[in-house]
Amino acid sequence: MKRITKRFLFLLLAGIMMCSFFASHSEAFSGRDLAKGAKGDDVIELQARLQYIGFYHGEIDGNFGFGTYWALRNFQEQYGLPIDGIAGKSTQKKLAGITDYDEKYVKGQIAKGNQFTYYGGQSLESQVKKGSAPHKQSQTQMQAPPKYTDQDINLLANAVYGEARGEPYEGQVAVAAVILNRVEHPDFPDSIGGVIFQPGAFTAVADGQIWLTPNQRAKEAVIDAINGWDPSENAIYYFNPITATSKWIWSRPQIKKIGLHIFCE
Template sequence: MTKKILKFRKAIILVLVILVTYIGNSIFIAPYNNAVQAIAYYYGSKGNAVGSIQKKLKSWGYYNGSIDNVYGYQTFTAVKYFQSKNGLKVDGVAGDATLKALGINTASNNSSSSQSSGNSQDELLLARLINGEARGEPYEGQVAVGSVVLNRTRDPRFPSSIAGVVYQPGAFTAIVDGQIHANLEQNSINAARDALNGWDPSGGAVYYFNPATATSNWIWSRPLIKVIGKHRFCR
């Protein structure tokens, strides 16, 4: 009788150990399995999304290969080149940050919550550009700089997204000199919000420049709309 009780107890203990192990593993693994996986494309990837990456890179001068929807060596090196020029992690992987900079929407943007997140990212990026380009300018001039970015997204000569406009090669000094990463001021955030809400002090401008620092003769040929602070806003 005693031996049977001992065997029964051992069996119970064994079952409890198995259950604890299973539950423990489930608790540990579940967050990983249920996590939202970041979208990324890398060497060897194929599909229409890769083709979109190639088209963007080609239109901006980073890629000169064919649009074959295959993430080959040329695409890999073009992505690395784009990343190195735009302050991104240089790994040749087109992850969320790189896709955003290219102006390519990820699948997660289809949901309303993701759309809200995307809008917040646009606002932050626009605020950082305003901050880098127009700190110290009159508030109206800061909003006008944001409006130029938005006006470009509606102009077929430019990329159709805020990120695409901001990161277009050579478009803004703040990207080149790193001022886009300067300490963000509240005025810049407010100016971005006002621009996104429809205020356009630039009068529809798609260009602006500071005549005291401009090095391009071509920019002077653009028809002037108005002057705000140190910036001339042009068509």
């Protein structure tokens, strides 16, 4: 009888331990692919896991923006994964295999409105500032790739504001992208300043509007462009058909129209 009782207690204890293990090691992510623009619990987990191993340094908020996108691309590059900025199944599996995710801690801090981080190798208690609203880094500080200087970003913002301040946001990003595309094109100068100030290239330079003070929207458009968003689809020219005086520009193969601008090859 005692032997049966001991065996029963052993099996009961083993069962409790197994349940506890699986409860604390639930399957990572929900199975959906995550890309820029995604929101929700899966993105919270993605940001937390990327921060755990030092790739993501922004706020864990469940919004997949360019900060998350760039961190994910860097992770993919370092671990030999396809570099597409999308957290598909292979990326999620790799990330889950080398990180821990304390869902209760992370979501608990978000619910309390605490400023916190989730870096591996540090005690969780030391990473919480209770009741403190997260400090927002500027877009330029947090999300600009290191290859671009502050001067590059400011000059691009001036150009976008001078050329396209009345355009929809997508159109402003597209104008910034055209400048970046020219930098990479063999027919144009190989620097942002060289492209912008190339004689006759931009109306805003010719009429002095390049020196207007850009607004935050123009700066954000620049950040989106230098982080890889190209609504122009690799265009190297654009023009306003209402005001264009050059017959030559009409000969360029047209890609698309955004707002008042037509973007061309």
